[in-house]
Amino acid sequence: MSDIIRRDPRAEWIARNRLHPLHAAMQKAETSWMGPNGIVRKNPHAVGFIGPNGIKRIDRSGAQQGGSGKRTTASAVVQLPLHVIEQPAFYIAVVPDMIGGRLSAHDKDLLGLANKLAGSDGAVVAVVFGEYKENAFDTAGVDRLLHLDGELFDGYAPEQRILALGAVESQLAPRHWLLPDSRTGGGELGRRLAAKLGERPATRVWQVAEGQCIGRAGAGREDLVRRAPRLILAAVECAEPVSDSRHEVRPLELQGKIARNLPRIEDLGAVAVDPALIPMAEAEFILSGGNGVKDWTLFHRAAVALGATEGASRVAVDDGFMPRNRQVGATGTWVTARVYMAVGISGAIQHLQGIGACDKVVAVNMDPGCDMIKRADLSVIGDSAAILAALIERVAAYRQAGERDAA
Amino acid sequence: MTDLNIITLVSVGAHPTSGRARRAEQDARAVELGLRLAGERLQLLHAGDPREETLRAYLGMGLGEMAVLEQPPGADALPVLADYLRHAGAQLVLTGSQAETGEGSGMLPFLLAEQLGWPLVVGLAEVEKIEKGQAQVLQALPRGQRRRLKVRLPFIASVDNAAPAARQSAFGPARRGQLQASEVAIVDDSLLAEAQLQAARPRPKRLKVIKAKTGAERMKAATAKASGGGGQVLKDVSAQAGAEAIFKLLVEEGVLR
Numbered sequence: 001m002s003d004i005i006r007r008d009p010r011a012e013w014i015a016r017n018r019l020h021p022l023h024a025a026m027q028k029a030e031t032s033w034m035g036p037n038g039i040v041r042k043n044p045h046a047v048g049f050i051g052p053n054g055i056k057r058i059d060r061s062g063a064q065q066g067g068s069g070k071r072t073t074a075s076a077v078v079q080l081p082l083h084v085i086e087q088p089a090f091y092i093a094v095v096p097d098m099i100g101g102r103l104s105a106h107d108k109d110l111l112g113l114a115n116k117l118a119g120s121d122g123a124v125v126a127v128v129f130g131e132y133k134e135n136a137f138d139t140a141g142v143d144r145l146l147h148l149d150g151e152l153f154d155g156y157a158p159e160q161r162i163l164a165l166g167a168v169e170s171q172l173a174p175r176h177w178l179l180p181d182s183r184t185g186g187g188e189l190g191r192r193l194a195a196k197l198g199e200r201p202a203t204r205v206w207q208v209a210e211g212q213c214i215g216r217a218g219a220g221r222e223d224l225v226r227r228a229p230r231l232i233l234a235a236v237e238c239a240e241p242v243s244d245s246r247h248e249v250r251p252l253e254l255q256g257k258i259a260r261n262l263p264r265i266e267d268l269g270a271v272a273v274d275p276a277l278i279p280m281a282e283a284e285f286i287l288s289g290g291n292g293v294k295d296w297t298l299f300h301r302a303a304v305a306l307g308a309t310e311g312a313s314r315v316a317v318d319d320g321f322m323p324r325n326r327q328v329g330a331t332g333t334w335v336t337a338r339v340y341m342a343v344g345i346s347g348a349i350q351h352l353q354g355i356g357a358c359d360k361v362v363a364v365n366m367d368p369g370c371d372m373i374k375r376a377d378l379s380v381i382g383d384s385a386a387i388l389a390a391l392i393e394r395v396a397a398y399r400q401a402g403e404r405d406a407a
Numbered sequence: 408m409t410d411l412n413i414i415t416l417v418s419v420g421a422h423p424t425s426g427r428a429r430r431a432e433q434d435a436r437a438v439e440l441g442l443r444l445a446g447e448r449l450q451l452l453h454a455g456d457p458r459e460e461t462l463r464a465y466l467g468m469g470l471g472e473m474a475v476l477e478q479p480p481g482a483d484a485l486p487v488l489a490d491y492l493r494h495a496g497a498q499l500v501l502t503g504s505q506a507e508t509g510e511g512s513g514m515l516p517f518l519l520a521e522q523l524g525w526p527l528v529v530g531l532a533e534v535e536k537i538e539k540g541q542a543q544v545l546q547a548l549p550r551g552q553r554r555r556l557k558v559r560l561p562f563i564a565s566v567d568n569a570a571p572a573a574r575q576s577a578f579g580p581a582r583r584g585q586l587q588a589s590e591v592a593i594v595d596d597s598l599l600a601e602a603q604l605q606a607a608r609p610r611p612k613r614l615k616v617i618k619a620k621t622g623a624e625r626m627k628a629a630t631a632k633a634s635g636g637g638g639q640v641l642k643d644v645s646a647q648a649g650a651e652a653i654f655k656l657l658v659e660e661g662v663l664r
Contacts, residue, residue, distance in 0.1 A: 021627035054620075100660060133659075156546075156554060159526075183549045183567075188529045191514055195521040200598065203512040206610055217604060219423045219507035226602030237613050244618075264526035264562075268555035270664060271545060278551035285662035306657070307664060339662045341653070360660055361638075362653055368642060378656050380649035381642045390650035395663065398654070 054078045083245040085143050088123030093174035095165065096126060097186045100338055100359070101133035103140055106180045106236050111141040113208060113239035114178050118143075122175065125252060127168055129153045129161055137249045141242030144252040152260065156267040162192050164258045169197060171255055181205070181233035190233040201231040206238050275309040280326065283309035286337040288328055291315040292344020292366060295385045299343065302388045305395050311335065313345045329354035344384045347372030364388075411537060414450045414497040415441040416488065416515075417473070419461050420507035430464035433503030435573035437566040438465055441501050442574075444534055450474065452491065454484035457588035466584030467576030473584065476591045483596040485515060489522045490591070498561045499542070504530070510598060516565040523563070528556060531564035533571075
């Protein structure tokens, strides 16, 4: 590096402006310097360093001068304190939905509730069926992870899962069973478990405090207040998710083999549903087009090939390429898709609001600086027509290979 | 359509806003499904007060009579229904997924299935065919998806809002229909002794809590745009390579079927 001192007027301006978001990052680490009048000035705030717990430390022995003199960005990852339960007094069992193999927001709320019920001497056991992709079990508050894998639990196998949960019941005898009261499986599994265990569950619970739980009753016009039973089916936002501790996620094994039952319900697999008939607000996979799409026939072909529900930005709707009921955004539909693919959409704030609940966003755009790219999990910069055509080809090849395998 | 013996369990609903008694939405859908399958041979079953006028709304959908197991309010419907169904010789029992009055836990079909030892299909959308003692049905999943199941008769199925919408109830047939009351043993529900129902409280809105130690951090959190960065950006790649990357993500997420 050269010794030429380069000034950055903007950085200096940010350093003077205490309310600027980057203010902290632009602070010089100098603790004392010569002032303009020859007086030594000191900055007491710059003394010391930030310790591993996020608390400021001052080492006066002079041995350690942490946070070296370099200018660093303020986004240091803070390691949360580890919550260890060596010998749990009791267990709280949670069976998360794991939609798409990840913990949903509902699951995280439920784990927050489980941690509240577990206190400082209980352990939270998450019972997870099948493959999962989640890698943040620790910050979600899972002390023990019971992973039940195998082709027995593949597809729709509620009766087999109940057998496995029965085995968990006899091994751990959890103080509480918590399941999400959702349509994606938790509500059904929880009620089947309740019928199996002979427990009367509290359903649609939205608050648990001091041994009492409150759940919606009937058509939602009444609340049912009762003593918290062993089995709780909790609604969304039943508690705050865990945010300030890490948990060990120690793997737990089920002793003994799970009995295999003769399934009375046979799963014949998913049925192809016309994606155009699925209401956009609840479609799982949306292909959305905007101003950057020039070839709309190609766009429609891509939607058919991918099996995606079609969406559009306001510009595309205003220009008459798509019907009004396909508009995504603040003035259109607020979508909840798991995968949202935006083609030629730059990402106006109204549009980004509309896709706020989407899990994965894929952007195809010519402009690498647009807001949609900042939001997207995967962005491809390039001509949308060429990319869509290539994608159609790739999917067709995949489908053909699948058919050949099946034959 | 078929010469199946189908029983639909019906209850008295409550309008979500006014609270006025009405035919329950999901039960009416269950009746509709039963009517499409069995026509006029569909049997209706209710446990409760036979003098309840709202029950006639189900008869107005085109049925001549309904069996009512007479019970005072607050009694447990489960044992009497299980008793009745054990001897009724039904091959298919249809219910809504939860009641609109009382506890509304949605446990009834599950407990009936457990007591009778029958399989249970949740969220029945359509019965495709019935042959050789097996039924092929479509189950409604969230996000408008459907799953095909094969299930042995007899079975219980609960119906939710994905089932076909109920037909209108006609006034004349509703007046002419018969409510056949029968005496049953009365079992009290133990829950009502320990729990109380109260008017629903509005749920507290979740606040967005920003855990920041300094004012600048709070300012940053307040002014930050929707999650920036973190995403993978493919620049200067061929269309094929870009499509391949997108394809991989779609397969990984399991949305490509």
